[in-house]
Amino acid sequence: MAHNHSHSSQNHGKAFGIGIALNTMYVAVELYYGFVANSSALLADAGHNASDVFSLILAWAAIIIATKKPSKRYTYGLRKTTILASMINGLIIIAAAGLIAWDAIQKFQNPVEISGNLVMIVAAIGLVVNTGTAFLFWKGQKGDLNIRGAFLHMAADAGVTLGVLLGGLAIKYTGLTWIDPALSLIIVLVILYSSWGLLRDSVKIAIDAVPKNINIDEVEEFLSDLKGVEDVHDLHIWAMSTTETALSTHLVVPKGYDDQFLYDIRDQLCDKFKITHTTIQIEKEFGDKEYQPYQELDTN
Structure with a gap:
């Protein structure tokens, strides 16, 4: 965004x-x-x-x-x-x-x-x-x-x-x-x-620590509670500057998604946590099974 x-x-x-x-x-x-x-x-x-x-x-x-x-x-x-x-x-x-x-x-x-x-x-x-x-x-x-x-x-x-x-x-x-x-x-x-x-x-x-105004556990909980999301992993949050924060993560969504799903996540992360740059990879399966990513999309 x-x-x-x-x-x-x-x-x-x-x-x-x-x-x-x-x-x-x-x-x-x-x-x-x-x-x-x-x-x-x-x-x-x-x-x-x-x-x-x-x-x-x-x-x-x-x-x-x-x-x-x-x-x-x-x-x-x-x-x-x-x-x-x-x-x-x-x-x-x-x-x-x-x-x-x-x-x-x-x-x-x-x-x-x-x-x-x-x-x-x-x-x-x-x-x-x-x-x-x-x-x-x-x-x-x-x-x-x-x-x-x-x-x-x-x-x-x-x-x-x-x-x-x-x-x-x-x-x-x-x-x-x-x-x-x-x-x-x-x-x-x-x-x-x-x-x-x-x-x-x-x-x-x-050294890319999570900014002190952000609780990474709360962010992970927010992402995990999203409808259709079964797992959140490889979650990273870091400061791009003294005023901007970025996030990248993998979400397991077995039933698939549409673009609006990603845009809604982007907007909510910005509103709730002031995270202004998000990159999200959606995957179909996880665990011991081979990953089948749908798409890696920078939502900004």
Whole structure:
């Protein structure tokens, strides 16, 4: 079944472009004033925001790449480049988090004067940028998992930046400089948690694991319960990209079938499990008997 992603790309291209531009500029501002204010928290938040700029780029790229037609050499198209990019993204973020943590530890050992006011001003700008970017994806996130991922990333960023702002307020009124590196380490933990999940999921997808949002037992039960189906075997489910899932299987249907039977299975797999590419081979007999396949048909 063909899927048209161009409409989504057109609708959200401007949102992605604005979000990436605003957040990239804000990362530059945070880095500059993080060094000026000697704030590990601002530098850590800059790293966190940079990771989400990468995430926005990947989400946008996934939509665009999904519209590219397969070729004779790349018969599935270039969908899995989004998975490779996710893995590289995760590794880069983890490395950056290590550098941020090292800087925070150094500030615990050698405290430096920190401008609470400057930290608050920069964090307040970030709160506006992150909240505004999240709202750009508010409408689309209800019906598109890829857009929802972008929305959640930016909403989480807004929460982290709010924490940095409150930390700046605490530094201003208490003068306790350890609050800044402590906040930095908390942000590092947030970064590591999210990036480790990204890296883990990317590796699983790269080696064709069943996507985590799909229960293969439920899919097998659904296929087994179809009228006329006596056996299901060689069932495989894997991710074609970060947004598309494929399935191939053999169904034993002794009394035969018509094309509508396959089309109905295709539509139901898409509706129930979000499986968008199905290849089904129908067989007449199974067990110790020789297979007599009617036809192997890609129903897409």
